[in-house]
Amino acid sequence: MAKPPTYEPLRFNPVAGVLAFLIPGAGHVYMGQVTRGLLIGAGVLGLFFGGMLIGGLSIVDSRSPRMENRISFYGQVLVGPAAIIVDRVHQSMFKAVDERTRATRALDPGEVILPASDPRNGRNVPIIARATPGTDEGPPYVKSLGKVHEIGLLYTLVAGMLNLIVIIDATFPGGRLVPGARRATTPVAADAAAQAAASGGTGGRDDRPDDRPDAPEPAGGPSVDDVEV
Amino acid sequence: MDALLAYTPLLDPIDAHRFWWLLLVPLAILISVVYKALRLPSLGRYPRGVAIMTMQVLGGMFLLGAAAYIFVVHLAPIVLPVRP
Numbered sequence: 682m683a684k685p686p687t688y689e690p691l692r693f694n695p696v697a698g699v700l701a702f703l704i705p706g707a708g709h710v711y712m713g714q715v716t717r718g719l720l721i722g723a724g725v726l727g728l729f730f731g732g733m734l735i736g737g738l739s740i741v742d743s744r745s746p747r748m749e750n751r752i753s754f755y756g757q758v759l760v761g762p763a764a765i766i767v768d769r770v771h772q773s774m775f776k777a778v779d780e781r782t783r784a785t786r787a788l789d790p791g792e793v794i795l796p797a798s799d800p801r802n803g804r805n806v807p808i809i810a811r812a813t814p815g816t817d818e819g820p821p822y823v824k825s826l827g828k829v830h831e832i833g834l835l836y837t838l839v840a841g842m843l844n845l846i847v848i849i850d851a852t853f854p855g856g857r858l859v860p861g862a863r864r865a866t867t868p869v870a871a872d873a874a875a876q877a878a879a880s881g882g883t884g885g886r887d888d889r890p891d892d893r894p895d896a897p898e899p900a901g902g903p904s905v906d907d908v909e910v
Numbered sequence: 911m912d913a914l915l916a917y918t919p920l921l922d923p924i925d926a927h928r929f930w931w932l933l934l935v936p937l938a939i940l941i942s943v944v945y946k947a948l949r950l951p952s953l954g955r956y957p958r959g960v961a962i963m964t965m966q967v968l969g970g971m972f973l974l975g976a977a978a979y980i981f982v983v984h985l986a987p988i989v990l991p992v993r994p
């Protein structure tokens with residue numbers, strides 16, 4: 682008679698959850714799953730900074746006049762302090778006060794930031810001024826538009842959503858199939874798999890070769906990082 | 911060329927308005943990288959799992975796009991004809 686599928690018991694690890702929020706993947710590294718944590722960190726941060734490489738700095742803007750940017754920031758912030766720092770830098774170093782409206786905003790083409798130390802600036806905060814004609818002065822960055830903006834937003838949002846799953850997985854570790862055990866999603870499927878195994882069939886086997894008990898191990902056997910504890 | 915010279919990484923957007931859809935490929939790869947790292951009980955066959963999931967995501971997006979194209983271009987005009 683085949684053994685029923687064995688799952689790791691669910692645990693509660695708030696420290697790993699906090700670490701996963703602070704640095705994507707750090708929660709899993711803290712739990713000893715170094716390779717898994719590094720892959721997660723590379724993926725989540727790769728998505729976030731990949732989105733910024735595509736759409737530029739205007740992708741992360743919690744005070745944008747565009748509503749989709751403001752709403753998206755709630756998803757981006759799930760990446761952790763990286764998103765918050767990028768937004769703070771954006772607000773404090775790449776925006777300035779518009780003297781007409783007295784509001785802080787990003788610069789349009791043909792405008793420059795006049796630092797507070799500039800003698801032409803009568804205020805003690807950076808303000809927006811017209812660029813000198815005939816020079817190549819301009820805003821510190823170009824705003825993204827259209828599909829490029831959408832794809833950049835999508836990258837950063839997906840990074841935040843995935844990191845939410847990562848945080849939950851780090852906070853409540855376990856629940857994975859024990860390596861080498863047969864996978865079944867429901868008790869019914871587990872029974873069917875057990876019956877099929879007893880009769881010599883392969884019923885109940887899903888499309889994940891990683892879970893097959895008869896799957897050959899990599900040459901040299903599993904490494905420490907291959908088998909999660 | 912000018913747009914390329916003006917590009918500052920992480921500040922300016924890339925000039926990808928004509929081939930934006932190609933950017934869905936690294937998106938699918940990175941999603942698979944994170945998801946499979948979370949889901950697989952053993953990382954022994956991780957690269958293969960990432961490759962399969964990437965193909966599934968890209969194939970799904972292609973099929974959804976094809977279905978949307980067929981509906982919008984061919985079926986919708988039949989169901990709701992545009993009056994001149």
